[in-house]
Amino acid sequence: DTAVSQTPKYLVTQMGNDKSIKCEQNLGHDTMYWYKQDSKKFLKIMFSYNNKELIINETVPNRFSPKSPDKAHLNLHINSLELGDSAVYFCASRVGGREETQYFGPGTRLLVL
Amino acid sequence: TQLLEQSPQFLSIQEGENLTVYCNSSSVFSSLQWYRQEPGEGPVLLVTVVTGGEVKKLKRLTFQFGDARKDSSLHITAAQPGDTGLYLCAGAPGSGSARQLTFGSGTQLTVLP
Numbered sequence: 001d002t003a004v005s006q007t008p009k010y011l012v013t014q015m016g017n018d019k020s021i022k023c024e025q026n027l028g029h030d031t032m033y034w035y036k037q038d039s040k041k042f043l044k045i046m047f048s049y050n051n052k053e054l055i056i057n058e059t060v061p062n063r064f065s066p067k068s069p070d071k072a073h074l075n076l077h078i079n080s081l082e083l084g085d086s087a088v089y090f091c092a093s094r095v096g097g098r099e100e101t102q103y104f105g106p107g108t109r110l111l112v113l
Numbered sequence: 114t115q116l117l118e119q120s121p122q123f124l125s126i127q128e129g130e131n132l133t134v135y136c137n138s139s140s141v142f143s144s145l146q147w148y149r150q151e152p153g154e155g156p157v158l159l160v161t162v163v164t165g166g167e168v169k170k171l172k173r174l175t176f177q178f179g180d181a182r183k184d185s186s187l188h189i190t191a192a193q194p195g196d197t198g199l200y201l202c203a204g205a206p207g208s209g210s211a212r213q214l215t216f217g218s219g220t221q222l223t224v225l226p
Contacts (some may be wrong), residue, residue, distance in 0.1 A: 007132070021189050040218075040219075041218075042216070042219065043216040045214070048213060098146055100214070101146070101158050101161065102156075104155025106155055107153070
């Protein structure tokens with residue numbers, strides 16, 4: 001039983017294309033996140049959703065847009081992909097309240113050519 | 114912006130050796146977490162420390178939260194090849210935030226048989 005799942009695991013695409021990454025959690029958590037991990041393994045938060053409401057929007061380009069159809073899903077759509085977008089993107093979820101533990105998905109490895 | 118610096122960035126040791134990884138900041142955190150990330154996977158929580166001076170043990174791993182809640186350390190005794198991975202510390206801010214974790218720069222540990 002996968003707690004946080006992401007699709008696809010690998011994504012290779014051309015510069016300028018539009019792509020989406022899907023994330024689903026079956027933990028019943030209230031808060032979901034998108035992180036970007038660069039080649040130096042630095043993990044940086046991009047977005048956070050709490051009960052379908054965007055509550056954090058870090059300084060990421062507006063080519064990136066999170067979409068949450070329901071509490072269990074948080075998808076990431078990227079327009080006009082650039083070479084610098086190549087990274088590993090992680091989805092995570094947290095139960096909410098004062099509980100800090102975040103549960104991460106397996107990651108999506110994006111390579112922009 | 115709260116920053117967490119980890120040291121060392123890379124560590125390669127022989128099986129059976131002891132090691133310590135440090136996580137330092139000039140900011141105060143309400144709690145601090147340690148995650149381990151294995152290749153091709155997302156980070157997985159090892160421990161959360163919440164009280165200044167707190168020490169927690171997880172088998173051969175000992176975690177300590179600094180008295181001022183600005184720093185933490187992870188000590189591994191008699192390291193094994195299975196301990197190999199990327200170790201990430203993550204700090205949770207005080208109250209009034211959206212519970213956004215700040216991740217450290219990571220320590221890549223390799224334990225050689």
